[in-house]
Amino acid sequence: MASLTVLSDVVMPERLLSAGVRGKNIRRNTRTQARNGRVQINVDADLTQRQYEFGSVPLTLPQWQDLEGLHEVTDGGAFGLLLPDPKDASASITQGIATLITGTTYQLHKRYTSAGSSRTKDRKITRPRAAGFVIQVSGTPLVSGSGYTLNADTGVVTIPSAPAANTITWSGAFYVPVHFLADELDWDIVRGGPYDGRFVVGPNVVLIEVIE
Numbered sequence: 100m101a102s103l104t105v106l107s108d109v110v111m112p113e114r115l116l117s118a119g120v121r122g123k124n125i126r127r128n129t130r131t132q133a134r135n136g137r138v139q140i141n142v143d144a145d146l147t148q149r150q151y152e153f154g155s156v157p158l159t160l161p162q163w164q165d166l167e168g169l170h171e172v173t174d175g176g177a178f179g180l181l182l183p184d185p186k187d188a189s190a191s192i193t194q195g196i197a198t199l200i201t202g203t204t205y206q207l208h209k210r211y212t213s214a215g216s217s218r219t220k221d222r223k224i225t226r227p228r229a230a231g232f233v234i235q236v237s238g239t240p241l242v243s244g245s246g247y248t249l250n251a252d253t254g255v256v257t258i259p260s261a262p263a264a265n266t267i268t269w270s271g272a273f274y275v276p277v278h279f280l281a282d283e284l285d286w287d288i289v290r291g292g293p294y295d296g297r298f299v300v301g302p303n304v305v306l307i308e309v310i311e
Contacts, residue, residue, distance in 0.1 A: 109173065111181065118158050122152055125149070127143040146310070151182060151306045158298065158299050158301075173278065180278070188272055195209060196268060198264055204255055204257050204258075205257075207225075207256060233269060238268075247259075279304075
């Protein structure tokens with residue numbers, strides 16, 4: 100069985116996101132409660148998987164056709180696409196960090212913090228947007244091409260000068276790779292009348308993050 104391929108040129112359009120979307124941040128833990136009431140928890144997957152649900156808010160016909168177009172070109176979820184998370188789609192220069200892969204290659208991450216605490220959690224970023232991307236070493240910006248190269252399909256940066264990873268910071272926008280969770284695309288016209296005035300809902304249109 101082949102792994103799922105994400106189509107980097109297929110991007111969720113903004114007018115579909117602006118119609119409204121709901122979702123979940125999913126973690127996988129196993130909880131066991133003893134008779135005395137004490138709970139033991141095992142972390143099964145040390146990462147968050149994001150899920151997005153469309154169609155719970157009525158969509159105009161053009162918006163729904165955007166959704167159908169994505170479903171068609173990805174063969175009903177056989178391929179993935181890119182989605183700009185409507186609430187978390189960028190990293191500031193204080194959030195963007197990198198980890199060392201080899202001597203000159205680094206993986207981008209976004210660091211999350213808890214207010215009032217020193218605890219942090221790092222999220223691997225595999226689909227950065229090249230437009231507006233900034234990377235610094237010890238506070239000095241690097242020049243694209245001569246100072247670094249960015250692979251927007253992996254989130255890997257190559258820096259020929261091979262700086263220490265803890266001196267690297269970056270900022271910019273990124274996408275979430277997702278795919279349709281089901282083969283079917285349910286729909287219901289909830290406001291009829293003239294063609295241009297109809298509204299459609301899709302009660303089970305779910306896209307889930309592809310872990311790369």
